[in-house]
Amino acid sequence: MIDTMLDTILASTSGDSLTLTSSLAVLGSALIIGLFISLIYLQTHKKEGYSSGFTITLIMLPAIISVIILLIGDNVARAFSLAGAFSLIRFRSAPGEPKDIAYVFFTLAVGLACGMGYIAMAALFALILCLIMLLLYYTNFPNPRSNAMSLKITVPENLNFQGLFDDILNTYANSWHVKRVKTSNFGTLFEVAYNLNLKQSIDQKEFLDELRCRNGNLNISLTSKEYEDKIYA
Secondary structure, three states, rough: HHHHHHHHHHHOOOOOOOOOHHHHHHHHHHHHHHHHHHHHHHHHOOOOOOOOHHHHHHHHHHHHHHHHHHHOOOOOHHHHHHHHHOOOOOOOOOOOOOHHHHHHHHHHHHHHHHHHHHHHHHHHHOOOOOOOHHHHOOOOOOOOEEEEEEEEEEOOOOOOOOOHHHHHHHEEEEEEEEEEEEOOOOEEEEEEEEEEOOOOOOOOHHHHHHHHHHHHOOOEEEEEHHHHHHOOO
């Protein structure tokens, strides 16, 4: 009895011809589920911020894809015609984070399911995945446990930088290593770059002040490794 009921709920409602009722049901369900996904995205991106245009895109995409699937139906010639038309469109936007791209594919999958008539399946899929995203967000599962940083210290050419900052780094960092050394300002300055894992309880101002006393108060930059990877990705 239960298996029959589940098969009925998840059965496809697609047919050979479109009706106003079925088309509105597919479009409305796609918009509602897209809105639900967009609200989950807003909730899980409060700290790092988000683009208003991207949240609107998450609402529109399922409806757009579902309408495309409705128009194609079982017509192979129509499918190739639409594929050729959409191949002329070029999207010019900066590459987003992997999580944002996953949300785009999420909404595409929901739109495909709604367009094929599997509305209940689309709603169930969206509910389960959104619950998982909320669980990961509130448990801080993706947040790094270590304090990985990138440190760049400018040193004058008359100062031997080898071993100059070792004692300070050993005091404030759990681990560290030299990543790169390069010259700048026509060879009058050295830039020494470190990858380090800072201790959680340190005062970063005191750390930088001690380094400034050693390098003649020249430029020092301390950047989170995650932020640096985004810049140079």
